[in-house]
Amino acid sequence: MPPRTVVIGVDSSTQSTKAAVTDTGTGELLAVGRAPHVVTGEGGARETDPEVWWLALCDAVAAGLKESGLSPSSVVGIAVAGQQHGLVTLDRAGRPLRPALLWNDTRSAPQAAALVAELGGPEAWTARTGTVPVASMTATKWRWLRENDPANAEATASVRLPHDFLTERLAGVAATDPGDASGTCWYSTATGAYDPDLLERLGLSVSMLPEVAATGGTRIGSLTDSAAEALGLPAGIAVAAGTGDNMSAAVGLGLGGAGLLDHPVLSLGTSGTVFAASRTRPASTALSGFAGADGTYLPLACTLNCTLAVDKVASLLGLHRDDATPGGEAVLLPYLDGERTPDLPTSSGLLTGLRHDTTPQQLLGAAYEGAAFTVLRALDELLLACGLDPADPEVAGRPLRLIGGGAQGRTWVETVRRLSGRPLIVPGSGELVALGAAALAASAAGGGDPVAVAARWNEKSEDAELPASERDTETWERIGSVLDRASEPLLGG
Numbered sequence: 001m002p003p004r005t006v007v008i009g010v011d012s013s014t015q016s017t018k019a020a021v022t023d024t025g026t027g028e029l030l031a032v033g034r035a036p037h038v039v040t041g042e043g044g045a046r047e048t049d050p051e052v053w054w055l056a057l058c059d060a061v062a063a064g065l066k067e068s069g070l071s072p073s074s075v076v077g078i079a080v081a082g083q084q085h086g087l088v089t090l091d092r093a094g095r096p097l098r099p100a101l102l103w104n105d106t107r108s109a110p111q112a113a114a115l116v117a118e119l120g121g122p123e124a125w126t127a128r129t130g131t132v133p134v135a136s137m138t139a140t141k142w143r144w145l146r147e148n149d150p151a152n153a154e155a156t157a158s159v160r161l162p163h164d165f166l167t168e169r170l171a172g173v174a175a176t177d178p179g180d181a182s183g184t185c186w187y188s189t190a191t192g193a194y195d196p197d198l199l200e201r202l203g204l205s206v207s208m209l210p211e212v213a214a215t216g217g218t219r220i221g222s223l224t225d226s227a228a229e230a231l232g233l234p235a236g237i238a239v240a241a242g243t244g245d246n247m248s249a250a251v252g253l254g255l256g257g258a259g260l261l262d263h264p265v266l267s268l269g270t271s272g273t274v275f276a277a278s279r280t281r282p283a284s285t286a287l288s289g290f291a292g293a294d295g296t297y298l299p300l301a302c303t304l305n306c307t308l309a310v311d312k313v314a315s316l317l318g319l320h321r322d323d324a325t326p327g328g329e330a331v332l333l334p335y336l337d338g339e340r341t342p343d344l345p346t347s348s349g350l351l352t353g354l355r356h357d358t359t360p361q362q363l364l365g366a367a368y369e370g371a372a373f374t375v376l377r378a379l380d381e382l383l384l385a386c387g388l389d390p391a392d393p394e395v396a397g398r399p400l401r402l403i404g405g406g407a408q409g410r411t412w413v414e415t416v417r418r419l420s421g422r423p424l425i426v427p428g429s430g431e432l433v434a435l436g437a438a439a440l441a442a443s444a445a446g447g448g449d450p451v452a453v454a455a456r457w458n459e460k461s462e463d464a465e466l467p468a469s470e471r472d473t474e475t476w477e478r479i480g481s482v483l484d485r486a487s488e489p490l491l492g493g
């Protein structure tokens with residue numbers, strides 16, 4: 001038998017880094033090393049020092065390798081999938097000038113509104129870049145920095161996204177991929193390149209940005225001696241371009257440009273996201289028309305408040321996260337970070353429908369319902385943008401794949417099932433982002449198309465399949481009516 005070779009898929013997300021030591025041949029997840037991140041900031045600010053991500057990556061890789069019991073010499077490749085959109089600013093020596101502005105930092109909402117108006121409205125942005133700027137998009141953060149921290153903006157020699165900052169630390173090469181680049185709002189999914197006019201408008205030049213590799217699985221270089229020493233891995237192994245975390249999850253599921261719209265995906269993490277792989281370029285202002293890691297399309301909608309917000313409500317109530325019952329009359333919109341979908345960056349949490357007999361368990365259940373409702377309503381927009389009618393019983397009956405940390409939680413699964421009325425598939429692998437990155441690494445190390453690699457790995461996956469339960473339309477309508485009434489003044493409706 002030839003010796004076992006492995007690849008390392010890194011998921012550098014908002015709350016932590018995970019490094020999945022993955023068998024190159026079978027996709028078996030042999031070990032997962034973990035290291036937490038620190039997010040700081042009050043009000044709308046959310047920042048992390050990029051050096052925290054690098055140290056967490058080193059710790060997670062070391063922990064994963066130790067747990068696997070394998071020799072470092074069995075590792076043949078590595079790829080990073082990172083939280084999308086974050087703005088990393090580097091000096092001439094490649095050192096971060098300041099903490100990164102994260103995807104859920106809402107301070108750049110005014111800059112987003114100004115950019116939308118400057119181009120003549122949302123449709124113009126959809127046509128140009130695929131996506132309408134909201135506070136999450138990198139372009140709005142760069143403009144915020146120029147207006148609010150001009151000294152650091154002036155000193156910036158290069159701009160990176162979280163995943164390509166880390167990839168550059170690994171390979172010494174400035175590279176990104178179409179998927180993560182499409183979340184900047186200065187890359188066009190229509191042309192597959194940076195938009196020179198938008199760069200000029202933003203005061204950026206191409207020389208400040210990483211080159212866009214053809215796919216996230218492209219080998220952009222090899223592990224440098226210094227990175228090898230920091231990670232305890234052999235120098236010279238393949239480094240892939242990597243991608244954004246949602247794009248990587250799509251790869252991990254074996255979805256990529258194959259038009260597999262019959263299985264939309266719902267991810268329950270710090271963010272709640274819904275997305276579907278598509279061959280058709282989406283043209284809706286109601287969602288983000290991102291690219292996939294291979295340059296095809298990944299229409300996606302994202303909420304700012306999902307598992308972290310619900311965990312916060314549980315801790316305020318002194319309850320365990322699964323100590324919840326359906327909310328009854330109580331409606332809780334847990335928009336603790338403001339909200340992105342719907343675009344309500346200055347909103348905060350809202351509780352209504354309290355009675356003398358409302359219990360703490362119902363309040364927690366109402367937080368789950370509010371978070372799940374918000375992302376599920378975005379799913380309807382996603383389907384519409386993909387030319388599907390969400391009210392069509394055939395479309396409404398298609399299964400929803402549930403991923404992210406929340407998919408491991410009983411109450412999350414039951415709440416999504418009850419409010420969606422759909423059958424659910426919970427994939428056997430709980431680490432789809434890291435698995436997708438491992439497939440990108442395997443591809444870079446010589447293993448062919450990453451989506452095909454992941455699809456082959458998934459053939460043995462033991463997925464949980466849950467049949468549909470009756471849809472709780474009463475709760476759905478109650479929450480929808482509260483949200484619509486509360487957002488009217490904020491949306492100017």
Ligand SMILES: Nc1ncnc2c1ncn2[C@@H]1O[C@H](COP(=O)(O)OP(=O)(O)O)[C@@H](O)[C@H]1O
Binds near residue numbers: 013268405
């Ligand atoms: N067993 C579980 N039950 C419910 N929620 C869980 C469970 N395990 C993890 N989570 C939730 O998953 C979240 C982290 O998910 P993850 O997808 O790793 O987030 P991120 O990618 O944003 O860092 C945590 O906020 C936690 O609430």
Ligand SMILES: O=C(CO)[C@@H](O)[C@H](O)COP(=O)(O)O
Binds near residue numbers: 013183244302
């Ligand atoms: O902004 C988005 C998607 O557009 C988020 O989904 C981020 O990519 C962060 O993801 P998690 O840390 O919640 O996984």
